[in-house]
Amino acid sequence: MNLRWQLSVLLVLILCLAFPVNAHVPVSADGNYDINTALPVEKPTKSYVIYGDLHEAGEVAWYQMHMTPGDRLVLSLMTPGFNASIPDMIVMSPRAALSIDDLQKQVSVPQGYSAEIIRGSPPHKAEYEPFSPAAVFDVASYSKEITAPGVWYLAVVSPANETRYSIATGYEEEFTPSEWVLVPINVVSTHIWEGQSIITILTPFLAVVILGFVVISRREKRKGSPCTYSCRLATIAGLCYIGGAAITLVQLVRATAVTGLSSSIALTLIFAIIPMALGIWALRMGRTSSISSIQNRSFLVLIGIMGFIFWAGLIIGPVIAIGAALIPERLPFHHPAN
Numbered sequence: 001m002n003l004r005w006q007l008s009v010l011l012v013l014i015l016c017l018a019f020p021v022n023a024h025v026p027v028s029a030d031g032n033y034d035i036n037t038a039l040p041v042e043k044p045t046k047s048y049v050i051y052g053d054l055h056e057a058g059e060v061a062w063y064q065m066h067m068t069p070g071d072r073l074v075l076s077l078m079t080p081g082f083n084a085s086i087p088d089m090i091v092m093s094p095r096a097a098l099s100i101d102d103l104q105k106q107v108s109v110p111q112g113y114s115a116e117i118i119r120g121s122p123p124h125k126a127e128y129e130p131f132s133p134a135a136v137f138d139v140a141s142y143s144k145e146i147t148a149p150g151v152w153y154l155a156v157v158s159p160a161n162e163t164r165y166s167i168a169t170g171y172e173e174e175f176t177p178s179e180w181v182l183v184p185i186n187v188v189s190t191h192i193w194e195g196q197s198i199i200t201i202l203t204p205f206l207a208v209v210i211l212g213f214v215v216i217s218r219r220e221k222r223k224g225s226p227c228t229y230s231c232r233l234a235t236i237a238g239l240c241y242i243g244g245a246a247i248t249l250v251q252l253v254r255a256t257a258v259t260g261l262s263s264s265i266a267l268t269l270i271f272a273i274i275p276m277a278l279g280i281w282a283l284r285m286g287r288t289s290s291i292s293s294i295q296n297r298s299f300l301v302l303i304g305i306m307g308f309i310f311w312a313g314l315i316i317g318p319v320i321a322i323g324a325a326l327i328p329e330r331l332p333f334h335h336p337a338n
Contacts, residue, residue: 028189029061038062038153045071047170051193054087054163060107063154067146076168077120077140080194085160086120086139094150107155118142128262132187133251134194135258164193184311204246212239233324234300235286240317241279241307248272275312278303282321292329300325
């Protein structure tokens, strides 16, 4: 591979790392249908997006948040589509109870708490979410400076059966390393929550990996050139990276078909183009006769690390790229010429 091309790619990656990132940590909720099993929101000021389901009319999903003075409680309630069932939010704060007769029909407010109900309303438009990517349908929002510290509760309730909802919390954008690395898997779960099947979501990935591997294998067979395990793994990693980018681009098209074009599409394209460039780099390395040099192995490790950073290859791609850099070179595949 041309050294100038390698350095150019590396420079682009370093510059992109400086791009400001604003995203929510995806979380799934289940089993929190009673105040005693309320899902704790670990850090309510941190940006989370929680995905949940209400299966029966009147069923309540509970969340608890420990708030301190100076915090701000920020909540957004969303649904997966224009025609989706619309739930309500009920926010409960630890202070003298107000009149809550209207709420008693829906939820049981803990003693010593006051409650506010925020009614959901049908969305008139959808916003583009660049990281999933997806169309976001906001139906209710809430923001309040905390003057009554302690444990706050949030209840989500719907008058309809089978209500899918999501809640965005907080305003501080931060990820732990494990949260960042696992985003591609959580995003797949998000698309399933939206109503897509796992086969629909993964078809672009599987098509690129399977068809790409067949085409490359046949080409190697015709040439009769040997291919080591490292080269083969680098090839598979590259295909995984390009397949992951294909998923992102397909979801971008699906989302913008609903939301229309948005300037934030540029951010989605960064998380598609960079994995694609890394995948092409890995494929070019897979075509070499040997990856035994320190330089080539270092480049594969770099491809793997950058894959984790830019959510490439559904996690398995970066793992395979690093594996290609670490395994022995002496075990060749060989396709005899026809």
